[in-house]
Amino acid sequence: MQIEPLKQKCGNLVRDWLSQFNAMHIDHLERKWISISMLVIALMVGIITVDAFFHGVNPPSKVETINSASLHLSKEFAEDHLGVEVNDKGEIVIRMVAGRYSFFPKHIDVPAETPLTFRWVSMDVLHGVHIPMTNMSTMIVPGYVAEITTTFPKPGEYPLLCNEYCGLGHNHMWSNISVIAKEDWTAPVKPSESNNE
Numbered sequence: 001m002q003i004e005p006l007k008q009k010c011g012n013l014v015r016d017w018l019s020q021f022n023a024m025h026i027d028h029l030e031r032k033w034i035s036i037s038m039l040v041i042a043l044m045v046g047i048i049t050v051d052a053f054f055h056g057v058n059p060p061s062k063v064e065t066i067n068s069a070s071l072h073l074s075k076e077f078a079e080d081h082l083g084v085e086v087n088d089k090g091e092i093v094i095r096m097v098a099g100r101y102s103f104f105p106k107h108i109d110v111p112a113e114t115p116l117t118f119r120w121v122s123m124d125v126l127h128g129v130h131i132p133m134t135n136m137s138t139m140i141v142p143g144y145v146a147e148i149t150t151t152f153p154k155p156g157e158y159p160l161l162c163n164e165y166c167g168l169g170h171n172h173m174w175s176n177i178s179v180i181a182k183e184d185w186t187a188p189v190k191p192s193e194s195n196n197e
C-alpha cells in the first residue's frame, strides 16, 4: 500500500478545508459559541476517558442472555442460589434478581476492600441499579445478564437504588448492602452443603 500519496492527499484536504474555513466570514459571537461548544465536547470526552481508564466505568463488554420468564427454573438464578457465593476459584459472586419493586435477596453482607462480581437479572421490566460511591451503575434489561465487578472501599451501609423508571412503585425500589470489615466477614454456607447436614 502506498502511504506517501495518501498522506499528501489527506494533508491537501485538511489544508483546503482550513483555508476555506478561514476565508469564511463567521460572526464574532458565533465564533465564541462554536468555541464554547467545542470546549464542552472536549470536557465530556475527557470525563468519559478519565472514568473509563482510571475509575473502571465501562460499558458491558459481553452479551449473555437468559429467559426472564423462567428464572426460578434456571440453575443459576433459582431462589436457593441467590445472594453471596464464593466460587471454586475463590471469587465472590453475588446473584440478584430485580423485580417490581425490589431487589432479591433484600439484604446481603459483603466484605470491604474485596473485588465482588455482581450478576443481575430482571424478572419483569427494565430496571437499573446504582450504588453510590462505587462504579456500580447499570441497566438490568429483561432477557440479559448484567455483570459488574466492584469493590466497596470501606465498611458501612450502602443503599442499592433502582435508577430506571419501572412503574408506579419505582421510587420505593431500593435495598441495602451491609459492607463489613474484610477480617470480620465469613463466607455464607452453600445451599448444597447445608442440605447435607
Ligand SMILES: [Cu+2]
Binding pocket: 127, 128, 162, 163, 164, 165, 166, 167, 170, 171, 173
Ligand atoms: Cu425502578
